[in-house]
Amino acid sequence: MAQFLQQMVNGLALGSIYxxxxxxxxxxxxIIALINFAYGEIxxxxxxxxxxxxxxWKANLYLAIFGAMAFTTVLxxxxxxxxYRPLRRSRNAGRxxxxxxxxxxxxxxxxxxxxLHGPATTGFPTxxxxxNFVLGGASISLYxxxxxxxxxxxxxxxxxxxxxxxxxxxxxxxxxDADAAALMGVNTDLMIAITFAxxxxxxxxxxxxxxxxxxxxxxxMGLMAGLKAxxxxxxxxxxxxxxxxxxxxxxxxxxxxxxxxxxxxxxxxFAFAILILVLLVKxxxxxxxxxxxxx
Amino acid sequence: MSTVDNSVxxxxxxxxxxxxxPAWLKLWPVQALLFLALLVAVWAVTEALNLxxxxxxxxxxxxTGINVIITxxxxxxxxxxxxxxxxxxxxxxxxxxxxxxxxVSLHLPFALALLLGGLVAALFGxxxxxxxxxxxxxxxxxxxxxxxxxxxxxxxxxxxTNGAIGYYGIQKRVDLPLVAMxxxxxxxxxxxxxxxxxxxxxxxxxxxxxxxxxxxxxxxxYKIQAFAVGAFFAGVGGGLxxxxxxxxxxxxxxxxxxxxxxxxxxLGGMGSIAGTVLGTIVLTAAPELLRFMSNYRMLxxxxxxxxxxxxxxxxxxxxxxxxxxxxxxxxxxRSRTVxxxxxxxxx
Numbered sequence: 001m002a003q004f005l006q007q008m009v010n011g012l013a014l015g016s017i018y019x020x021x022x023x024x025x026x027x028x029x030x031i032i033a034l035i036n037f038a039y040g041e042i043x044x045x046x047x048x049x050x051x052x053x054x055x056x057w058k059a060n061l062y063l064a065i066f067g068a069m070a071f072t073t074v075l076x077x078x079x080x081x082x083x084y085r086p087l088r089r090s091r092n093a094g095r096x097x098x099x100x101x102x103x104x105x106x107x108x109x110x111x112x113x114x115x116l117h118g119p120a121t122t123g124f125p126t127x128x129x130x131x132n133f134v135l136g137g138a139s140i141s142l143y144x145x146x147x148x149x150x151x152x153x154x155x156x157x158x159x160x161x162x163x164x165x166x167x168x169x170x171x172x173x174x175x176x177d178a179d180a181a182a183l184m185g186v187n188t189d190l191m192i193a194i195t196f197a198x199x200x201x202x203x204x205x206x207x208x209x210x211x212x213x214x215x216x217x218x219x220x221m222g223l224m225a226g227l228k229a230x231x232x233x234x235x236x237x238x239x240x241x242x243x244x245x246x247x248x249x250x251x252x253x254x255x256x257x258x259x260x261x262x263x264x265x266x267x268x269x270f271a272f273a274i275l276i277l278v279l280l281v282k283x284x285x286x287x288x289x290x291x292x293x294x295x
Numbered sequence: 296m297s298t299v300d301n302s303v304x305x306x307x308x309x310x311x312x313x314x315x316x317p318a319w320l321k322l323w324p325v326q327a328l329l330f331l332a333l334l335v336a337v338w339a340v341t342e343a344l345n346l347x348x349x350x351x352x353x354x355x356x357x358x359t360g361i362n363v364i365i366t367x368x369x370x371x372x373x374x375x376x377x378x379x380x381x382x383x384x385x386x387x388x389x390x391x392x393x394x395x396x397x398x399v400s401l402h403l404p405f406a407l408a409l410l411l412g413g414l415v416a417a418l419f420g421x422x423x424x425x426x427x428x429x430x431x432x433x434x435x436x437x438x439x440x441x442x443x444x445x446x447x448x449x450x451x452x453x454x455x456t457n458g459a460i461g462y463y464g465i466q467k468r469v470d471l472p473l474v475a476m477x478x479x480x481x482x483x484x485x486x487x488x489x490x491x492x493x494x495x496x497x498x499x500x501x502x503x504x505x506x507x508x509x510x511x512x513x514x515x516x517y518k519i520q521a522f523a524v525g526a527f528f529a530g531v532g533g534g535l536x537x538x539x540x541x542x543x544x545x546x547x548x549x550x551x552x553x554x555x556x557x558x559x560x561x562l563g564g565m566g567s568i569a570g571t572v573l574g575t576i577v578l579t580a581a582p583e584l585l586r587f588m589s590n591y592r593m594l595x596x597x598x599x600x601x602x603x604x605x606x607x608x609x610x611x612x613x614x615x616x617x618x619x620x621x622x623x624x625x626x627x628x629r630s631r632t633v634x635x636x637x638x639x640x641x642x
Contacts, residue, residue, distance in 0.1 A: 035433060086605045096379065097608035100561045103554050104600025111593040227440065227550065234437045269448035272441030276426065279438055283429045 002137030007260045008253065009135075013144040013213065015252020016151035020206035021229035022236070022244035023158065024199025030175040030239035031195050032088070033095065037102040038079050040226020041109035042200050046072045046207025047217045048113060054125055061127045061212075065150070068204040076200025079105050080193055088192075106222075113219035121218040124211045147209045154202060155245055161198075162241065171195060175239065224268065228255075231275045237288020246286060250274070330483060334476050341475040353471055359579045360474035361535045364481045366559045366575045367568065368528030373557065374566035375489060376521035377501025379436040382423075382443030383529055383556045388548035389446065390416040390530025391537040392456050395465045398538070405468045409534040416530025417523045424519035431504075443553055450545040461544030468538040477535070481528060485568055488524070497521050501566070562603060564610030573611055 021043050028036045049068040053059040059067060083105040087098045132139045162168035173181040174191050182188050210225070211217045232251045236243025251271045258270045278286065319325060345353060369383045394412030397403040403411070426438050450456045457463075488494050496517045499507040508514050537543050555578065563574025581599070585592035603611075 029433075033433075035436070083601045087608060090605070090608055096373075096561050096565065097604045097610075100558055101601050101604040103558065104597045104604065106597070107600070108594055108597030111590075111597060115590055115594065223550065227444070231437060231441060234434060238433065265452050266448055269445045272444045276438050276441050276445075279430055279434055280426060283431075283434060285434075 005136060005138035007256050009138050009140050009144060011253035011256035012249060013147045014256055015249035016148050017206050017210050017213070018229045018232045018252050019245045019248025020151050020154065020202045021225060022232040022248045023155070023241065024203050025230050025233040026236070026238055026241060026244040027195050027199050029233070031171065032192055034084065034098050035102065035230065037099065037226070038083070038105040038109060039199070039203055039229070040222030041106050042072050042076055042079070043203040043207040043225055044113060044219060044222035045075055045109065046204030047211040047221065048117065049204065050208035050211055051122060051124060051217050054127065064127070065205055065208050068208045069201040072200045072204030072207070073197045076196045077193055080196040085189070110219050110222060117219060119219060121216050123215050124217060127212065143213055147213055150205065150209060154205060158198065158202070159241065167191070167194060228271045231271050234285055235275050235278055237285030240285070240287045243285060243287035334479060337475050337479050338472045341472040345471050355580060355583050357469065357471050357474050357539060359576055360478040361532050361539065362559065362575045362579050363478045363572055364535070365529045365532035366556050366571050367481050367485050368525035368532070369556050370560045370566065370568065370571040371485065371488070371497070372521050372525035374560055374571065375494065375501065376497040376518060378518060378521065379432065380439045381436045381557065382439035382553050384548040384552035385443035385446040386416040386420060386526040386529035387533035387536065387552070388450060388545070389419050390533030391543050391548070392450065392462065393530070394534030395462050395537040395543060396455065398466065399464055405538065409531055412534035413527040413530035416533065417527040420522040420526025421519055424522035440550065440553070443550065447545050447549055456545070459545065461542055463542045465537055465541045465543070467541050469535050474535060477531070482568060482572065489568070493517065493520065558600060562600070562610055564612035567612050570610050570612035577611070
């Protein structure tokens, strides 16, 4: 039991990181039905910004997270402006062209980081002394508390924002029917940009948290994390904000349980095996709305 | 986009144009003979080319040919049938490993090994085709992506594939004439398939699944068929790849490989054979041509993808009918071809 609880704690910490990235995927998808493949790279840039701030400016934890979030917000806006907006404007650009453009942006960003930093893995400097607390037989480290805490805070903040602000209402309207929302006076371009900015900020925060937790930052870290987070978003039902959180936590838990069962060689396959199984039973994801296609 | 010639207004867009050919050209023995003559010509030309060009350029041509075979399979699944696949490299991996095991462990002849590699991949294509019955669009895309990741992890952990170390000791059995002939045969087979009843059914699935079902097209059957045939092509290509490099490892067939193959199809023009071939040639040659930039080449590659999609979202040959273009260039007068829109995926 204690062992199980312990793995639950580890899984929650890992799952929180996936959930934070998955939120970005799901929000963008909910509004413009685009898989933003460059998201994993934005997460990676977040981790590097945090690292840079700590190494050169001796920033503390909070400054590192806020700095990374600010930088990735700008980066997300630039990517949207350069790689996606022109395609949205062009009449004969299908969704696949947008996907290829996103992939181009992803390749560009990861190569850029290899050029800036080199392909090697860098450890994250210790920001504070890690300690372990024992809680009902399971030990939880300060790092894990930090990750779960910061993630929960950001998720609650996002939920309140989407639910109770005017901008949030406009975003929800846009995801229900973009044309109708535009007719009601919603500035769609601005709302899409805000969505990208929010998602990128969350990915940036996730990057710093992951850098601290795994004590490793490298230019290709975004690929696998991005794929798993995307799987998490689809698992929960893409377009659904609670779904992304549930999916992220589930995938994190499944991965940790797999490692605990001495199957760590197979861990990268777990997320996707679960995803495929769920999709076979419930094709629109756990919390997703099923769309009935009308003629 | 879809401009219909006055002469044939009312014809179904996408239907093959009525061609004005002499009747004797339509007899199958004549066509078979012409095809054989073409293969012999390709063999002679590439055999001569092999003597003239340096080894490095020959190698690039070789990989271009292999990639053409593989991306034609993806074009059938994604371009013609409209089922977005992000895991095409998995079929290539299955074919590569199956063919390699056939020649190295089972001592089977190379030709049989290639065929078996293709068939095993096709079997997995059928297995993966089944989820498409329930999934569509991006859900399908992520399922194929997941399938590819699972294949990679399985290949990394199985004994028979020699795990992460990679499978080595494969004999080099592939040369340029062989690949060129197979690539030409693949193009011919795809052109034949796409103009057949089955090809039209597949295209109807892409254009409007509900309308296709209502018209009596068994969409399930044709989706699975597209996956099986597409996977077969990838499997054969994988077998060729394994017997070219003589060493394969699971990371050769990762997500980035699938993405690269999809970029080739989309860049050239979805659903167009000529476009797929062109996109494959450009994207296989581009990293080599950009090699002088050393570290910056992938940066340029990524930026090029974005710029191309902004200025030609339908792909290089998207919406261009090659026969039409050639006729116009030769000033042979107006053809009776109906142009269809292939910009994006038509949604």
